[in-house]
Amino acid sequence: MGSDEKLLDCLIVGGGPAGLTAALYLARLRRNFVLIDSGAQRAAWIPKSHNIPVFASGISGPDLLARQRDTLAQYGVAPTIGTVSGLRRQPDRFVAVTEGEGGSRQISARYVLLATGGVDIEPDLPDLPNAIQRGLVRYCPICDGYESRDRRIAVIGYGDRGLGEAIFIARTYSRDVTLLTLGQPLEKPLRRQGELDALGVKVVEAPVERLDLEGDRIAALHAGGKELHFDVLYSALGLKYRSDLALSLDAEHDPSGGLIVDGHCQTSVKGLYAAGDIVRGLDQIVVAMGHAAMAAIHIHNRCELPTEDEPDGA
Ligand SMILES: Cc1cc2nc3c(=O)[nH]c(=O)nc-3n(C[C@H](O)[C@H](O)[C@H](O)COP(=O)(O)OP(=O)(O)OC[C@H]3O[C@@H](n4cnc5c(N)ncnc54)[C@H](O)[C@@H]3O)c2cc1C
Structure with a gap:
């Protein structure tokens, strides 16, 4: 050496x-x-x-x-x-x-x-490795939430971190926020249920089964038998x-x-x-x-x- x-x-x-x-x-x-x-x-x-x-x-x-x-x-x-x-x-x-x-x-x-x-800890989405690095999922609402204001926003996360980020985004940038837990059940009763209700945050605990990609964006997610549409997805996995x-x-x-x-x-x-x-x-x-x-x-x-x-x- x-x-x-x-x-x-x-x-x-x-x-x-x-x-x-x-x-x-x-x-x-x-x-x-x-x-x-x-x-x-x-x-x-x-x-x-x-x-x-x-x-x-x-x-x-x-x-x-x-x-x-x-x-x-x-x-x-x-x-x-x-x-x-x-x-x-x-x-x-x-x-x-x-x-x-x-x-x-x-x-x-x-x-x-x-x-x-x-x-970045990448979300486990079907057939979609490196979603953050490819820019399909964003990681930081403090960085670019302003550019997504008043749009349909999904937050991928669970536990206190996921809840906290969904509430932060709903409080700051948009009243159309959904928390996706990718099949991880949240602890019930939800710790911050009152805030989620007041801000109208929806929670989807079903796993994402399939994604529809359209160019450089995720056009739809299929979870729990429903087709979900968002303008922007954030990952809150840390x-x-x-x-x-x-x-x-x-x-x-x-x-x-x-x-x-x-x-x-x-x-x-x-x-x-x-x-x-x-x-x-x-x-x-x-x-x-x-x-x-x-x-x-x-x-x-x-x-x-x-x-x-x-x-x-x-
Ligand atoms: C998609 C995305 C968007 C973002 N947008 C914004 C934004 O708009 N505004 C904002 O403020 N922040 C943003 N961030 C966060 C920002 O990128 C980080 O806060 C910033 O890069 C931190 O800088 P750093 O120097 O600590 O680490 P890094 O930029 O990660 O640099 C660390 C360097 O250390 C090197 N290294 C690691 N281990 C070793 C080793 N053992 N030996 C030698 N080299 C090593 C790595 O290779 C790397 O080059 C964003 C992040 C992402 C992923």
Whole structure:
């Protein structure tokens, strides 16, 4: 295995909106760092986002990522293509194992920022793999519910998460909302029955037997002997977090693997930071960028402390 001799100030893992923002901050703070990215950003699936404040006509995920990489190039920084497959902590540094074109390498850094994101849990619809990635089912009403206002909306989900999202959409965007549980029975009596009734949310617990596709949209769903028509479908099944590296160091996390961080986006492992979707909370681009800025500044300020205090100290 190859080994990089020099000790970096920081290793950034992940080149989505969070990791690329952290890289911009660290470049401008004149830090010595490397960004490793395996190139599977959730952001790349965004057809067009309208809730990133500076793009009045919206921007696609690939365009946003390309602009972030172009900005970094002005500082002579480019992501290294590869995957960080292991992370160890030593008293004064982290040692990462990376897999890339040239085989395995070891990288040592005083700090590590994880910006590895997550993967959408796809709904189990008949003969329709990757429905979210293909844009047939949407995942985030906060992102694009506004564009679906007053339309016929279905929410795929169960348990409290499914109920919560159906109620959120009915309260905010449309009075024609149906919760599809894909054959999973809801616990009775329903916890939020009063709100569902008040907002007119319908619930279909029958499994979906068949779908009719028409071009790039789902024209009809067949469930419980009925043909159902919606303008928009949302999945409320959540994310599988790519937090394995942090979990291998016993970082504190919630039951689904979302990392718990402090006000500087530092995990419970000193010197290990996290930004973006991997952090428990709101999965949004501006939030991911905010995490990254806070983490990068804290890392920079701690680099000025005596080496013996890092990363174990304070
Ligand atoms: C269809 C869709 C539409 C969306 N629309 C919007 C919207 O309109 N507005 C909005 O704010 N948000 C939207 N989002 C959410 C948004 O995409 C995420 O919040 C955002 O991408 C999070 O950025 P991130 O940097 O944390 O993660 P990601 O974008 O997922 O990037 C993580 C990167 O880390 C890399 N990585 C993972 N593990 C490793 C490893 N071990 N080694 C090296 N690299 C690794 C991955 O390959 C990936 O490149 C949408 C998401 C989807 C799926």
